[in-house]
Amino acid sequence: MSHHNLRxxxxxxxxxxxGVGEAPGFSAMExxxxxxVAAVADAGLKLQDIDGVFAATSSHAFPxxxxxxxxxxxxxxxxxxxxGGSSFEMHLLQATLAxxxxxxxxxxxxxxxxxxxxxxxxxxxxxxxxxxxxxxxxHPITAYALATSRHxxxxxxxxxxxxxxxxxxxxxxxxxPEAFARGPxxxxxxxxxxxxxxxxxxADCCLVTDGAAACILVRAxxxxxxxGKPVYFLGAGGxxxxxxxxxxxxxxxxxxxxxxxxxxxxxxxxxxxxxxxMLYDAFTINTILFLEDLGLCPKGEGGRFVEGGRIAPGGExxxxxxxxxxxxxxxxxxxxxxxxxxxxxxxxxxxxxxIAECHLALCHGNGGTLSSQCTAILxxxxxx
Amino acid sequence: xxxEMKAVGPQAVYERYLAEGRFMxxxxxxxxxxxxxxxxxxxxxxxxxxWVAARGTGTVYAITVNRARHGAxxxxxxxxxEGVRMMSSxxxxxxxxxxxxxxxxxxxxxxxxxxxxDLIEEGAA
Numbered sequence: 001m002s003h004h005n006l007r008x009x010x011x012x013x014x015x016x017x018x019g020v021g022e023a024p025g026f027s028a029m030e031x032x033x034x035x036x037v038a039a040v041a042d043a044g045l046k047l048q049d050i051d052g053v054f055a056a057t058s059s060h061a062f063p064x065x066x067x068x069x070x071x072x073x074x075x076x077x078x079x080x081x082x083x084g085g086s087s088f089e090m091h092l093l094q095a096t097l098a099x100x101x102x103x104x105x106x107x108x109x110x111x112x113x114x115x116x117x118x119x120x121x122x123x124x125x126x127x128x129x130x131x132x133x134x135x136x137x138x139h140p141i142t143a144y145a146l147a148t149s150r151h152x153x154x155x156x157x158x159x160x161x162x163x164x165x166x167x168x169x170x171x172x173x174x175x176x177p178e179a180f181a182r183g184p185x186x187x188x189x190x191x192x193x194x195x196x197x198x199x200x201x202x203a204d205c206c207l208v209t210d211g212a213a214a215c216i217l218v219r220a221x222x223x224x225x226x227x228g229k230p231v232y233f234l235g236a237g238g239x240x241x242x243x244x245x246x247x248x249x250x251x252x253x254x255x256x257x258x259x260x261x262x263x264x265x266x267x268x269x270x271x272x273x274x275x276x277x278m279l280y281d282a283f284t285i286n287t288i289l290f291l292e293d294l295g296l297c298p299k300g301e302g303g304r305f306v307e308g309g310r311i312a313p314g315g316e317x318x319x320x321x322x323x324x325x326x327x328x329x330x331x332x333x334x335x336x337x338x339x340x341x342x343x344x345x346x347x348x349x350x351x352x353x354x355i356a357e358c359h360l361a362l363c364h365g366n367g368g369t370l371s372s373q374c375t376a377i378l379x380x381x382x383x384x
Numbered sequence: 385x386x387x388e389m390k391a392v393g394p395q396a397v398y399e400r401y402l403a404e405g406r407f408m409x410x411x412x413x414x415x416x417x418x419x420x421x422x423x424x425x426x427x428x429x430x431x432x433x434x435w436v437a438a439r440g441t442g443t444v445y446a447i448t449v450n451r452a453r454h455g456a457x458x459x460x461x462x463x464x465x466e467g468v469r470m471m472s473s474x475x476x477x478x479x480x481x482x483x484x485x486x487x488x489x490x491x492x493x494x495x496x497x498x499x500x501x502d503l504i505e506e507g508a509a
Contacts, residue, residue, distance in 0.1 A: 130395060131421035132471045134498035137459050138450050145448035146461055153446075153482040198449040198479065246421070246461060246471045251446055 004235065004266040008384045010096045010107075011223035011230035014043025014216035015343040020329045021180035023210040024117045028059050029070050031212035032112025036071055039214035044227040045106060047071055050216070052104030053078040054095050056087035057111055058123045058332040067110060077104040083240065084126075084367025085280055087111075088335035089374035093236035095217045105218065109339075112212035113331035122208060123332050126368075129244045138197065141205060143245035143369035144283040145197035150251040151285060152199065154300065159199055161303035163190040165284040166203050166326055168312035173323025175313060175353035180209050181327040204284040206325035206334070213336040215343070231346045232384055234269070234360075236376040237262025245369040252300075255373040256293035256364060263362070267377035271295050275358045276345050277317060278338040280366035281324040287311070290364050291319075294375070318355045321345060335365035335374075342378045359383045394422035397435065402497045405490055408435045409466060420468035440488035441465045442501065449479050462486060462501055474501050 016038030019031040026034075032055075040047050053075045055063040064078040077098045081090050088109055095107035115123040126139070137143065151157045167187060173179035185203075193203035223230035239255035239262065242248045264270060271294070279290040288302030296317065297305040305311075311319035322328040322341040329337050342361035344350045350358075359380040366373060392400075394410065398421075401408040410419040412430035419426050419433065426433065447460040458479050462472050474480050475491065486501035 134493070134495065135459050135471050135473045136450070136457060137471065138452075142448055142450060142459050146446040146459070149448055149482060150446040195449075195451050197451070200448075244471075246469055251461070 003268050006096055006100060007234050007266060007268060008232050009100050009220055010217050010233045011220050012215050012233070012339070012343055012378070013218050013223050013226045013228055013230055014039040014041070014045065015340055016042055016214055017337065017340050018212040019114070020178050020211045021209050022116055023114060026114055026210070028057060028112045028114045029066060031114060031210065032057070032067065032110050032214070033070055035112065035212040035214035036108060036110050039108070039216050042228060043216040045216060047073070049106045050108045051076045052095060052098055052107035054091035054107060054109040055080055055111065056082045056091070056333060058113060058115070058125060061125065075104065083238070083372035083374065085282065085333045085335045086238070086365030086367035086372045086374040087333060088339060089236060089363055089365035089376040090238050092217070092233055092339070092376045093238070096233050096236070099217065099219050105222070107217040108214060109217065109336065110212070110214040111333055111336045113333070114210045115332050116208050116210045120208060129246070132244060132246065140282065140369055141197045141200060144285055145200045146245055147251040147289070147370055148199055148283070148285040151288065154252055155303065157288065157303035159191060160187065161288070161306055162204055162284040163187045164306045165281065165287045166190045168306065168309065168315070169281060169320055169324040169326035171312040172321050172353055173327035176323050176328060177351070179323035179328040180207055181323070200283060206282045206330035207327070209329050209331050211329045211331035211337065213340050215336070215339060229347050230381065231343045232379050232381070234377040234379045234383070235263045235266030236374065237266065238372065238374040240372045242371055243368060248370060252289070254289050254293050254370050256290050256375065259373040259375040260294040260364065263375035263377050267379070269360060269377060273360050274362050275318065276321060276342060276355060276361040277319045278342055278361060278363045279320060280334055280338060280364055281320055281326050282330070282334070282366060284326070286366060287319065289370070290366070294362065294364060313353070321350065321353050321355060338363040338365060339376070339378070346378060346380045394424060394433070398422045401435070402490065402499070405497070407438045407440060407488055407490060407499050409438045409464070409468065410434070411436045418466040418468045420464065420470050438488065439465050441504070442486050442488070444480050444482050444484045444486060445469060446482060447480055460501070470499070472499055472501050474503065476502050
């Protein structure tokens, strides 16, 4: 097979999170700084080695400037692409391009948020859409509820199936000591949770937590000289058609149907090769939509696919093994935590939730209101 | 459209029409496209945009009910018969079935006028 010329050219050599769950008394940048320092140490490098900075947050208008200043860096290349929670899957691609072009040698991708302890609400710099405001949508949930209503009407998806997504996430979270929401959860509890935006209840929504994450990316040849087990970049792709949910062409099909094949083609892999699937589960409907759009089940079958614990621990397909945004961590922009879990699983560092023989992982980031879709494929040395 | 209208952008034109009690949408004769929400170019790239009165009839494409301590209100996406989609609400009902036929009216609220929809009774014209 002829491979894309970016496949396997870079690798994640350091990865860390900080303040996952609740981190009272710390600012978003302090948590981001902790994660960056830990990621650099994990890589066996020094902070001053970083010469490429990639960042997005929900609280910094100019995230790379803030990061550079805070960490005392003088990067040769920087990129603050903000496509919401999917930013970091896109940053993997941008960083790979910059590294491969020789524009930088050590790239830092980073994020931090203290939204839980700072107010307990989703923090967003997202501006209202003038043609929506008269109807008082409560985004993001209104948009996701609209998509759910359509999926139910068109394909017969049920609230019980949505609940299966939440239960699977909790099942994985119960194996992850870092997960914020742990403990027993029943289908009745999910179904009887407070209705917020029909048909989505509080139990269909992701958490509001604190948390920061950072990873270090270098060219593959250098990765082999560093102490840790490299996790290789194999492919990535983005797709985006809309900003407002009003302009989404079909509420039951996201642009993941394009970003997924784009990333998998670059990586030279197909769905059946994947050992781990990390999907941005801001709401339970996301997991169903992305399973369909990424080709892991036919369109319209996502609800039936997740029944019977198929994506829960012990199921056929390992999905969101950290517990996801639903039960592990969701500080506002979750995309880098998808990558953190893929790295942990590929390195074999995932403890009680470790899946056997994890060599190939797909991370799918979602940004806005099902707007930006970015998919990245990571793998171990065995699949290079 | 009068000269005064042409001196401002499509959003302002739409809002001025609405303030006059008129629900107007854009149409590009060169491509046959209708456009909502108003903008300066169509998805196919046409710029010969003119304003036409919306027929006002449409179909519920998706709907949710937002529930808060101070009350509940529905938010819907309506597919107008011209083939464009807009966010709106059906204030006269708690919710509606997807696929239900609806008819527009302009409602005046404290924040200004807005286009909302009512269900078209079965058997009615």
